[in-house]
Amino acid sequence: GAVVSQHPSRVICKSGTSVKIECRSLDFQATTMFWYRQFPKQSLMLMATSNEGSKATYEQGVEKDKFLINHASLTLSTLTVTSAHPEDSSFYICSAPRTGKLSSYNEQFFGPGTRLTVL
Amino acid sequence: KQEVTQIPAALSVPEGENLVLNCSFTDSAIYNLQWFRQDPGKGLTSLLLIQSSQREQTSGRLNASLDKSSGRSTLYIAASQPGDSATYLCAVTNTGNQFYFGTGTSLTVIP
Numbered sequence: 001g002a003v004v005s006q007h008p009s010r011v012i013c014k015s016g017t018s019v020k021i022e023c024r025s026l027d028f029q030a031t032t033m034f035w036y037r038q039f040p041k042q043s044l045m046l047m048a049t050s051n052e053g054s055k056a057t058y059e060q061g062v063e064k065d066k067f068l069i070n071h072a073s074l075t076l077s078t079l080t081v082t083s084a085h086p087e088d089s090s091f092y093i094c095s096a097p098r099t100g101k102l103s104s105y106n107e108q109f110f111g112p113g114t115r116l117t118v119l
Numbered sequence: 120k121q122e123v124t125q126i127p128a129a130l131s132v133p134e135g136e137n138l139v140l141n142c143s144f145t146d147s148a149i150y151n152l153q154w155f156r157q158d159p160g161k162g163l164t165s166l167l168l169i170q171s172s173q174r175e176q177t178s179g180r181l182n183a184s185l186d187k188s189s190g191r192s193t194l195y196i197a198a199s200q201p202g203d204s205a206t207y208l209c210a211v212t213n214t215g216n217q218f219y220f221g222t223g224t225s226l227t228v229i230p
Contacts, residue, residue, distance in 0.1 A: 034218065036218075036220075042222075043220045043221060043222050044163075044210075044218070044220040045220070046217055046218065046219070093162060093163065095218065107168055108153065108212065108218060109165075110155075110162055110163040110165070111162060112161070112162035113162040113163075115160070
């Protein structure tokens with residue numbers, strides 16, 4: 001089956017630093033990828049849609065200048081948390097749809113997630 | 120905006136019981152619905168995917184149904200096992216493939 005990887009799986013950083021998280025589709029190309037955030041004991045919330053070759057689109061309430069997204073290629077999207085603060089500590093998960101044989105059917109594949117802890 | 124709700128929020132059952140998890144969504148114009156399992160501190164494991172034109176999907180002891188017009192889906196787990204203990208999430212997609220996740224049901228199967 002299709003695989004989506006994330007790196008790193010876990011990161012601890014000091015407040016004020018920037019952290020980059022990578023999301024890769026390993027065996028298929030993805031022109032679109034999605035970034036989610038999950039706080040403890042809560043469900044996943046969509047943060048933004050990453051589009052290859054164009055700007056990302058952000059959900060309401062998500063600061064685009066704080067969460068920089070770059071879709072560098074058809075298999076890689078990066079999320080950079082700039083000037084991280086303790087309240088940014090969360091579980092970040094990406095997903096990528098793979099187009100199926102049916103003309104309009106896409107199955108989403110999720111990465112394993114990245115645990116960010118900001119001290 | 121699509122809102123997805125799951126009931127119950129938590130469920131505890133003895134091993135061997137059959138159980139049903141419920142998911143409801145406010146906008147019936149979905150593209151597909153997917154059930155996931157999440158273990159503590161881990162990512163998502165896809166369990167079943169139901170396309171909007173389908174009524175149900177089965178995989179082993181799992182059966183998921185979809186009633187798109189009423190905005191509901193159920194996940195049936197037969198003969199529950201302690202290893203089934205996890206949080207179960209349902210999510211719906213619109214045509215843009217963005218997922219809207221439910222609040223999750225935390226399942227504990229007691230040996």
